[in-house]
Structures are given as structure tokens and as C-alpha cells.
Amino acid sequence: MVDFVTFLDITISGIGLGALYALVAMGFALIYKVTGVLNFAQGELALVGAYGVVILGTSSLISTPLPAVAAVGATILFGIILGIFLERVIFRQFIGEPVLSVIIVTLALGGIFSGFIRFLLGPNYRSYPEALTFGFSIDLPLGTSISAAYALAVALALVVVVALMLFFRYTVTGSILRAAASDEQAAMVLGVSIERTIALAWALSIGITAIGGVLLAMSSGGAGFSIVATGIIIFAAVVFGGLDSIPGAFLGAIIVGLLQELGSFYLEGGSAVVLPVVDVQLNFGAGFGEILPLIFLLVVIVVKPYGLFGTERIERL
């Protein structure tokens, strides 16, 4: 049998992990929604966020590191500036060109980002400053608890998803971003600057992704290259939500987080679930939790190609 409190605990940490993914996933969905680009550098951008704090907030590269909170702020700011910079230098050249070219460019960018960080800091795991590794947990009712990093992730992910939904629904700029996504030329004859639209989308997206990267690192005490793998995991989340839907990406990420946590706990042998009637132990061996979201991705693509909330005219994958 399944112990209920343990189950709740695992569920809560699944939601926490999902919230971490949600930030990265929403950054991805935002770019797809506004520019139609599948950003295959998403995992690497999260990595940039994670290592940004290492570079600015520890003495690994600079002699007088910034205070921890300032380092996080500066990293997010750097993400926003990086978005504007990428539009100026790269994405602007591709306006009016097939979207596929930009998708290929994101693949290249991903390689460049992770390669550059490896060049600066080497391939090893780097711990975060003391102030950012919240070791404590917050107690919740029914004897459960949530780690502080996860709690922060849940709060921030909720803030971001609500803020983005309000932004797209109620502001002129938000409407313009959606309009440009829906018909670029019709937006241009209304005086919309496509360059600014793209710059804004990338700045917002990389800013949010950087927050996600920092929180991912915080939840494990420091930055490591395993964060890049998040780029694939959040893909499952975003496809489930429907690629161009921000709340969809949020929900998808929570589900992926839950699948991963519950899968690792119950299906990998340790406290394996025993099916009562046939008396079979569900034990798929170590690491199954991590591939469970990908199996889920396959099923979603087959059953519901446009995801939960996706616009149905988007291309199939």
C-alpha cells in the first residue's frame, strides 16, 4: 500500500520541481507564441542563468563577487539584455525568412552558450553562495513539508504565469505581440515594429528562463551542466500544453514534474508500487522517473498533437 503522507510529500516536491520547469517552459512557449520559433537553446539559456550567478556571485572568476541577491538580479538583467542583443545581431536578419532558419540558429546558439561556459568555468559542478542555498524546509499541514527553493519556485512560477496572462490579455503591447504572431504583415501596416516585437519577446523569455535556471541551481545547491537536459524535459511540458499557450506550458510543466517525482519514487524499486490483484511489483529500475515525462511526451503527440490549449493551426511536430 501507499503511505498517504509520503505520497503527499512526493506530490508536493513534484509540484515544486514542476514549478522550476514551468519557468523555463514558459520562456519557451513565449518565444513560440510570438515568433513561431522552437528554441532549442532553452536548456542552455537556463544554464546561462544558473552559471550567471556563479560568475557574478562567487569568486570563481571575479575577485570581488557581488552580494548573492544582487548577483541574481544582475543575472536576470543580463538575460534581458542578452535577448535584446540577440535580436539586434542575429534574429533581425531573419525577418521574412523561413522560421526554420531561426530554429537552426537556436541549435547553434545552444552549443555556443554551453561551450563558452565550459571554457570559462570548466565542466564541473559549482556551488552557490551560502545565502542562496536555502537548506531549510517549510512545514505544511498533514505532516508534509516543502523545501524552501521549491516553495520559492512555486510562488515565482505562479506570479509569472498570472503576469503573462494579464499582459497578453489586457495591455496594448500584449495585444500587439499576439497580433504580430497572428499576421506579421497586417501588424506592420499598423505601424508595429516587428524588430521591437521580437526583441521584447526574447528579452522577456530569456529573463524568465534565467530565473528558472537560477532556481534550478538553487534547488540542488549549485550549478551543473545537467541543467541543459531541462531543455528536453520542458519540451514534453510545452507540447502537452499546446506549444503556444503560456498557461498550458505552466500546467504541462507541473504534470511533468509530478510524473518525474512520483515515477522516481514509486517505479524505481525503492518503494515500488505492488499491484494488489496480480501481485506484480512495478519496478522499472533506476532512472525511470526521468524518462517517464518523455514517454508521456510520445503519448501526448500521438493522442493530442495540438496539446491541451494549443491553437490547432500550428504545425505538427
Add this chain to the structure above:
Amino acid sequence: MTASEREAVSADASAEDEETPVVELDNVEIVYDRHFLAVQGVSMSVDEGDIVALLGPNGAGKSTILKMISGIGRSERGEVSRGRVFYDGEDVTNNGANEMVDRGVTHILEGRRVFEDLTVEENLRCGLYRGGRRFRFEEDDYEIAFEYFPQLEEILDLKAGYASGGQQQMLVIARALIHRPRLLLLDEPSLGLAPKLVEDIFETLVEINRQEDITMIIADQNAQRTLDIADYGYVMENGQIELNDPADVLLNREEIKEFYLGTSGDGSRYTDIRHYKIRKRWT
């Protein structure tokens, strides 16, 4: 030279003396992708407050001309490779869309290009944007839209993609009006609409032209309807202007009657004349 042509020439000459035209094309050649010649040797002039009809069959170059005036053609790799385009007497050849919008030119593209995923209200909201930022945002901004298209007020929360064809056409015109343009370029506003709706929309366009003092260029295949409301007309064929006259003169020309209006008196059918080279008969 016929009497009507002489009239046209003298009208042109007197207009030049009085005021600078809003738009003037001087012997313009437009090339797409550096190789594809779309429009050749086109000269036209549009006076302040006029409605100018730009007529001709599919592929004659009507849209291309509108696109080069509004600057949107640049984003499709179009280029004025010879000649000049003037707006208000200033050289605006090959300017971008943003700059032309700032100067008060709003282009309504062919095919009722509403933003389908956005509601009607959100579509109108996009008209509040100009030059990369929103330029006014008050409740009565939409008033000009509702004044001419009161129907829209009832469907504000409808997704524009689900609106009827007529409503969509109203929406794109209303969205453009919120811009308060000086010059409105309309590409095929009657395309695919029921005759009654076309009637209504053209009537509204005349009202807008008179009351808001907005100059218009209307490219349309519906020659009769367009010439009825226009002050002046240009007829294009194969990327060149074949005829230009005041609208009432054009309406009475035999070539126009035969080829565009189908009201020629001698009972000739289209099948009898289609193998003629149209241009030959016009020169």
C-alpha cells in the same frame, strides 16, 4: 487626342498649380527579388481629399503599387528600382512601412487580414499603436470606429476569426480609422463579399472620405462600384497604366464598358472579344 483626354491633361495641369498632390508616382518601376519586374513606367498623382480608383485584372500590379506606397513591399523584397515616389512633395521612395505609418499612411491589405485569434476589441486596440509604441489610449479612441461601423460595438468580445466576412471587412477598416490616417490605401475591399455588403461598405467609405477628409486609393476589380464613388481612375494592365481619366469619363469609355463593366451596347459577348489584345484597342 479626344476631348476627354484633353480635359484630363488640363485638369492635371491646374491641380499642380494649386497644391502638391498627396501621393505622386513619377515613372516608377518596381522589381521583386531583384529580378522579377512587377510594375513599369507608372506615373500617377493623387490629390488631397480625392478617392482614386486603381483598376485592372488580377496580377496587373495594383497591389504592388499600394505596397510600395505604404512601404510594406520592402518586407517582401520589393524595390522601386527606377523613378520616384513622393508623399506630400517629399521623396519617400523605398521608405519602410513604419515611417509611412508615421506620416499618416495606413494600408488595408487584401483579404480581410484580421488577427483571427484576437477578439474584435483587441483587434481595434492594435490600431492604437504607432511607430513602435502606443500613441493614445482613451475610451473614446474607438468612437470613430463605432461611428461608421456601429455593428462592431455589439461583437467586441467575439474572436475576429469567427466574425462574418462583412464584419471582418468592417473591422479592418475600423482598425485603420483608429489610426486617423491622412491617406488610406484599400486593396480589394469588395473581394468575396455579397453585393449588398459591397454597396454598404463603399457608401461608408464615401462618408469617411467626406467627413474625415481622408484621401483614398482603392484598388478593386469591381470597376463599376469603385468608379461610382471615385473622383479619378487609373486602369492597369500587365504592370502598366493603360488609361487614366476622371472617374465619370472612364465610366463612359467604350473599352471600360466592354472589358470591365460588361455593359457594351452592341451586344458583343466576352467570348467574342477575349482574343483581342486589349492594349491595342486603347492606343
